[in-house]
Amino acid sequence: MPQTLAFTKGHGTGNDFVVIADPDGGLDLTDAQIAALCDRRFGIGADGTLRVVRSAALPEGRDAAASGAEWFMDYRNADGSAAEMCGNGIRVYARYLLETGLAELPDGGELRIGTRAGVKTLTRPEEHLEVDLGVWRAEDGDVLVRAKGLPVARPGQGIDVGNPHVVVALSGLDELDGLDLTVQPLLDPVPPHGANVEFVVPSDPLVHHGVGAIRMRVFERGVGETLSCGTGVAAAALAVRYWAGAAAPARWSVDVPGGTLGVRMFDAEDGEHVALSGPAVLVYSGEVALA
Template sequence: MNLRFTKMHGAGNDFVVIDATRQPLTLTPEQMRRLGDRRFGVGCDQILVVEPGREPGDDFAYRIFNGASGEEVEHCGNGSRCFVRYAVDHGLTDKRSIRVRTVNALLELHLREDGRVTVDMGAPVFESERVPFDPRALTPRLENGFEQWPLVDLGIEVAVVSMGNPHAVQRVADVETAPVLEQGPRIENHPRFPRRVNAGFLQVLDRGHVKLRVFERGAGETLACGTGACAAVVAGIRAGWLDERVDVQARGGLLTIEWAGLSQGLQAPVLMTGPAVQVFEGEISL
């Protein structure tokens, strides 16, 4: 089969976007891996499949697959920004604000006049069973009343948050020297996380600025991770390190995260603003 695609990126987190609004698209995990392969395919962190809305009031739906493994995942913040940019640029909608359903969330996306996209990522989840995370027999250290859980075998503490997908965030002195590639896979596959986890390494510069690296579940380290940026900022706000609006410097670019959870309640939505860029379009034979 010949498959049309668009290559996009959001702060260096890159995607292959496929339009399945006109007819259903079914690809095998092997075909997904072929698309994601940076030597034998197009190359990407994730593959985004654009679909018609599933529920009344939804503009679209979309599915997310890891390029390295071909497995379907729940959420991708940078991908959601590329999604709305794709929909507008390809004439699938004339709206600048759209409602999009993923496998486990309904997102509100807004294309701004400056070309950046703001995404309402919904409220963070802290309950261990919903992340999911197994805290049995662990005693957390409280930072401003927020649990920092010890992963004793790794000698680290992590804050545990879900943004529609699980995240373990640890504060580090310097992201450039943090053992991301060595420690990331061990955190990702730690037995305390039954569905594995994204591992975030957070450096606080001041109350409104941080640096972040994320070792993503099923993808390895990426140049940016939208849900990871949201989870890291939420964890930093709850721990008392950060203010409600934070610029997150990832290796691929800058994201702005806003969360009023301490002033408006923990169910306040997380807002993420950042770039979405089309790189090229093409066709591949699978």
């Protein structure tokens, strides 16, 4: 008899996930099983899976458990590969914890969740959940990016927000809309662990009432084009502010095909942090037979 797996489907601005509760860490899903669950024609359909597991149940979660993060987000891409972080995924993950009673987030409180990129802190300052992605870093040197639909290669700026990104500025919406991201962009040099690639167009005006605004499309490693990428949104805003200079704002609104997300930069003891906010929705729950 095939194993039956309970799941919940959730999304953040169209970036969608299969959420699997495994508190004690008993599940050992193969890459092929993850890919089957995420298949949009023969499976549930998703950009990745979020396994809800206690930090203490995983060797890679022991540091998170020691720092007070009870839960660890085991995020896998749609091809089954493990990923360091997911900005939309962690908000969906937190929403699941809160709605199922596995965790609480009182007004003014914090919820700490372990990830492969370290422990991330979530708050609810306004309507949506906000995640502190931690200290970011601009990489030295350009990466040359070739993409189907662009007549010539473009330089890209490497940005690390716990996982690797390369951000490419385009001249206008015609170029952005004309990209064919069914074909994976080529990077030269190829980053050691690959990278998500963001293509951005600044709004006109770039800043309105003290908030910067850009539009973005993204190709996620291990997935393909997605309607949204939370860490990619943060990376895109950081890159545009980096290019714009010291007078650029610390708050940004980023439009992606799946909606709009907010980015905020702020100083902390260990350096400048970047935070991401936006909707996180649980759509439905069910059961599926594992292949």
